[in-house]
Amino acid sequence: MNEESRTNIGTPVPDASNPEEVREQVERTRDELGRTVEALAAKADVKAQAKEKTAAAKEQASEKAALMADQLRAKAEQATQLVKDKTPDPVLEKTAQAAAHVRETATRAGQYAAERAPDPLLENAGKAASFARANRNQLLAGGALLAAFLLVRRGRGRR
Structure with missing residues (x-):
């Protein structure tokens, strides 16, 4: 050459x-x-490439999880609204009355428990009450479903 x-x-x-x-x-x-x-x-630089791919995968998983959580919330709200729409008014009234009765009874029981219970137990009960307050709509929808189910079952038993 x-x-x-x-x-x-x-x-x-x-x-x-x-x-x-x-x-x-x-x-x-x-x-x-x-x-x-x-x-x-x-x-x-395999280590840098692995870090980049890991960061990209974490970001993608985070975005997907947020999207799924939003979709789940939306579906739960739709289901709650559907239950409210499909439940007859007398059932809703009875559910509201039962909820009021439960609240009243729970208040009395809470007062009794506060007087007699040790401090760690009171702390755990406070956490449970906070959770129930934070998820009030879901608990009410569940109660409405349970009441509707029991009324339908009771009505079928009389036939």
């Missing part, structure tokens, strides 16, 4: 009589070689 074929691999050979052109060609070649080395180093 002669000298001319070796330098004629992919880049034009600058005119050797013009040193400025040779410097520019050397600078371009260095820049291109630097970018190539950086690209090869990035491909060889």
Whole structure:
């Protein structure tokens, strides 16, 4: 292989009589070689690639979980509304009366328990009450479903 074929691999050979052109060609070649080395180093850095893929997977899973939670909330609200719409008014009234009675009884029981119960038990009961208050609509919908089920079952038993 002669000298001319070796330098004629992919880049034009600058005119050797013009040193400025040779410097520019050397600078371009260095820049291109630097970018190539950086690209090869990035491909060889398996740990960094794994971290990037892990971060991307976490982000995707987080987005998907948020989307699923939103969809689940929407479906629960639809189901609650459907139950309310399909439940006859007398059942809703009886459910409201039962809920009031339960609240009243629970208040009395809570007062009695507060007078007689040890502190750790009171703390746990407070947590349960907070949970019930936070999920009031779901608990009421569940109560309405249970009351409707029991009334339907009771009505069928009389036939």
